[in-house]
Amino acid sequence: MTTKVTRGRPVCEVKQAEQRAKLILAAKELLNLKSYSQITIRDIAAQASINSAMIKYYFGGKENLFVHLIQAIADEHFSQFEELHEHNKPLYLFIRRFDEILQTHPGFVHLLNEEVLDKTTPLAKAFMGAFPARVSKFLPQLIQQEAGVEDLRKAKLAAFQLITLLVSPYILKTLRQQAWGIDDSEIQGEQWAKDIYQRFVHGLKESDIDEVEF
Structure with missing residues (x-):
């Protein structure tokens, strides 16, 4: 069974808020497991099941996330x-x-x-x-x-x-x-x-x- 990954820029504001929250939660979960320097944008995107491009779209990059x-x-x-x-x-x-x-x-x-x-x-x-x-x-x-x-x-x-x-x-x-x-x-x-x-x-x-x- 494969995980469906969201692609493209969501139009709905509710959807955007949900995806932002998912990415923040994913970053939090990963940080509890390994250091900040070891966490990649791909790791966060995979953890959240969201396209990695959304991290730059919403936050501008890993650090700002x-x-x-x-x-x-x-x-x-x-x-x-x-x-x-x-x-x-x-x-x-x-x-x-x-x-x-x-x-x-x-x-x-x-x-x-x-x-x-x-x-x-x-x-x-x-x-x-x-x-x-x-x-x-x-x-x-x-x-x-x-x-x-x-x-x-x-x-x-x-x-x-x-x-x-x-x-x-x-x-x-x-x-x-x-x-x-x-x-x-x-x-x-x-x-x-x-x-x-x-x-x-x-x-x-x-x-x-x-x-x-x-």
């Missing part, structure tokens, strides 16, 4: 962060939800590690704008709200520390598994989130970096 993918993932998940300030433990909920993003989107980590860090490409800039830049706007405020940190600069530094705690176990996966013998199940789930939350918030409330004597 992944830019749209990044924005789609960000829009999907960041909407759930908007109401966190209404809860009495917003940082715990943020940790749980952010960790779920890392778990369910391994391609997110692949892209960050291989195509974003120390790079200035349009793809890297899109990633920075869609994720880190957005987190940097609301996470310091959550820290101020829950931990009582009045100094905004300290809250920003604390927010960066928290993101580092959450992301580094995924970026350093090989080191974590081979040197420390820590598998994925040990850095995921409710208990992991509680451990990070308790240590992080307790440290913020009980110490002031400027006043600690060494």
Whole structure:
């Protein structure tokens, strides 16, 4: 049985939207399996069962398709962060939800590690704008709200520390598994989130970096 491949430029706007969504989904699925550099336009087209010419027609090329993918993932998940300030433990909920993003989107980590860090490409800039830049706007405020940190600069530094705690176990996966013998199940789930939350918030409330004597 052969898969029917759509050819030509679709006229219907609904059809166009469907094909764009299919291509974005295909890119997401492939990114969960292999690196960005290994994924070809033909791979994406085959995964979506759509003619490869449609990628250039809709997105202008592979890189811009992944830019749209990044924005789609960000829009999907960041909407759930908007109401966190209404809860009495917003940082715990943020940790749980952010960790779920890392778990369910391994391609997110692949892209960050291989195509974003120390790079200035349009793809890297899109990633920075869609994720880190957005987190940097609301996470310091959550820290101020829950931990009582009045100094905004300290809250920003604390927010960066928290993101580092959450992301580094995924970026350093090989080191974590081979040197420390820590598998994925040990850095995921409710208990992991509680451990990070308790240590992080307790440290913020009980110490002031400027006043600690060494």
